[in-house]
Amino acid sequence: MLFNSYIFVLGFLPLCLAGYFLLNRAGWKRAALIFLLGMSLWFYGANTPKYLILIVSSVLVNYGFYRLSAAISGDKLRRAAKLAAVAVNLGVLFYFKYYDFFAETVNSIFRSDWALRHVVLPLGISFFTFQQISFVVDAFNGEVKDCSLLDYACFVTFFPQLIAGPIVTHDELVPQLQDDSRKHFNCENFARGVYIFAIGLTKKVLIADNLNRAVLMGYSYIAYGSWDVMDSTNCLIVMLSYTLQMYFDFSGYSDMAIGLGKMFNIDLPQNFNSPYKALTILDHWKRWHITLTRFLTKYIYIPLGGSRRGEARTYLNIMIVYLLSGLWHGAGWTYVCWGALHGLFCVLTRWGKRVFARIPKALNWFITFLFINLGFIIFRADSLGQAFSVIGRIFSFDFGPVHPDIYSGFQLTEVMLPLSKLPFIGRFVYWPPMMMLLFLAVCMFIVLVPKNAYEKMQRLQPRPLALVGVLILLVWCIFSFGTVSAFLYFNF
Numbered sequence: 001m002l003f004n005s006y007i008f009v010l011g012f013l014p015l016c017l018a019g020y021f022l023l024n025r026a027g028w029k030r031a032a033l034i035f036l037l038g039m040s041l042w043f044y045g046a047n048t049p050k051y052l053i054l055i056v057s058s059v060l061v062n063y064g065f066y067r068l069s070a071a072i073s074g075d076k077l078r079r080a081a082k083l084a085a086v087a088v089n090l091g092v093l094f095y096f097k098y099y100d101f102f103a104e105t106v107n108s109i110f111r112s113d114w115a116l117r118h119v120v121l122p123l124g125i126s127f128f129t130f131q132q133i134s135f136v137v138d139a140f141n142g143e144v145k146d147c148s149l150l151d152y153a154c155f156v157t158f159f160p161q162l163i164a165g166p167i168v169t170h171d172e173l174v175p176q177l178q179d180d181s182r183k184h185f186n187c188e189n190f191a192r193g194v195y196i197f198a199i200g201l202t203k204k205v206l207i208a209d210n211l212n213r214a215v216l217m218g219y220s221y222i223a224y225g226s227w228d229v230m231d232s233t234n235c236l237i238v239m240l241s242y243t244l245q246m247y248f249d250f251s252g253y254s255d256m257a258i259g260l261g262k263m264f265n266i267d268l269p270q271n272f273n274s275p276y277k278a279l280t281i282l283d284h285w286k287r288w289h290i291t292l293t294r295f296l297t298k299y300i301y302i303p304l305g306g307s308r309r310g311e312a313r314t315y316l317n318i319m320i321v322y323l324l325s326g327l328w329h330g331a332g333w334t335y336v337c338w339g340a341l342h343g344l345f346c347v348l349t350r351w352g353k354r355v356f357a358r359i360p361k362a363l364n365w366f367i368t369f370l371f372i373n374l375g376f377i378i379f380r381a382d383s384l385g386q387a388f389s390v391i392g393r394i395f396s397f398d399f400g401p402v403h404p405d406i407y408s409g410f411q412l413t414e415v416m417l418p419l420s421k422l423p424f425i426g427r428f429v430y431w432p433p434m435m436m437l438l439f440l441a442v443c444m445f446i447v448l449v450p451k452n453a454y455e456k457m458q459r460l461q462p463r464p465l466a467l468v469g470v471l472i473l474l475v476w477c478i479f480s481f482g483t484v485s486a487f488l489y490f491n492f
Helices: 006-025 029-045 051-071 075-110 125-140 149-157 170-178 187-223 232-263 281-287 290-301 311-329 333-351 353-358 361-380 384-394 404-410 413-419 432-448 453-458 464-479
Strands: none
Touching (some): 006 029, 029 051, 029 149, 051 075, 125 170, 125 290, 187 232, 232 384, 290 311, 333 353, 333 361, 333 384, 361 384
16 A cells, blocks of 8 residues: 555545544553554555565564563573574565575576576565564663563554654654553644645655656666667756655655654654755765664674774775665665665765865765765666666767657646746746756755755644645645555665
């Protein structure tokens, strides 16, 4: 089930909110949690019911490891059990996500004939697997307080963060699920939740999905090797469109997750903090997918020694973390290369921090943003060869007119009609490239200038004008559901 769908907005969400708060109001708090668990499982299994077996089994096995952590003593035995718990989770993730990639790599190197499984990737498996790894590791480290099976199941399956994060830790969510003061409807929290949900839905439906048209069209020409069409100009537009699409798609989902959590009086952690405002790649990763960076830092970087074992070991640890980050995003050499390049740039930034400190901020921002854009070409490409071909085409400086198929995705009638009535601007609105330039300019303004949605939600003062604006955005988005599409991070 998707957040940007009729069944979710008009059916699932009102039913879930009403059932949860009415049961709590009647004093049936345990029944309310069971209801929330059932609704979350319906949300997850709506399209592929068979994967309910996977997530339910995963929850039961990991809760078993949690109970085991409380039953055994002795450092060696606990360490072995902890490693076994991590291995089980990674084994499941490997089978569903990486087996075919591993088999193809082995076959290509050794000319073997390992059979491919062609297993369909279960939605959100990377997210709920990492979430459960953090839980069992913390449990064996003695950092988890008493947690019932029901609380744990709700923690893993809580539908706002189930499919694409944020990656929530037990100490953030379980105490909130157990807090009786959060089990009653709160108008202020609901208003803040609707606000940031509307912002996130707008990012996804009205911005990311329109950017996606140019990206799909551009990469269809690239796949067929139509370099007469994909000159430097069109490659640059497709590159920027994908970079912006990634931001608005994923940050939009995160905003909606936070907003939905807020409606249930649950505070989910911020996952994006204006990452394209970053002046260095290190700063970018402190702002982009914050909860993933947090997980990798706590459970991989620090156990490897962090920055405590000398400069060379620090750089090696950084590279390991970013290689794993790339592999986490997808089973392919493009993702590994993308992660390696980010790791290398982070190492260079850390090593040459005095040099970067002398560079003007505007130039630092440009270098960082350009690197992010070029990195996303590798991230999006079907192969490394295709990615390097696109990058090479950009730097060939073969500029020409924008192809009609590229700019056609930006022709939004509902925006063009009112703009056409404005003086000076109106005469240019129906010149096709103009709408594309305006669209991209507005996107860049949104990501670079104002405060982000999370910051605005924290300072929100409900006013009639703000309410009207939110309602207009929601209605506009709902009427745009005809072109509904899945979130990009569902594939990771």
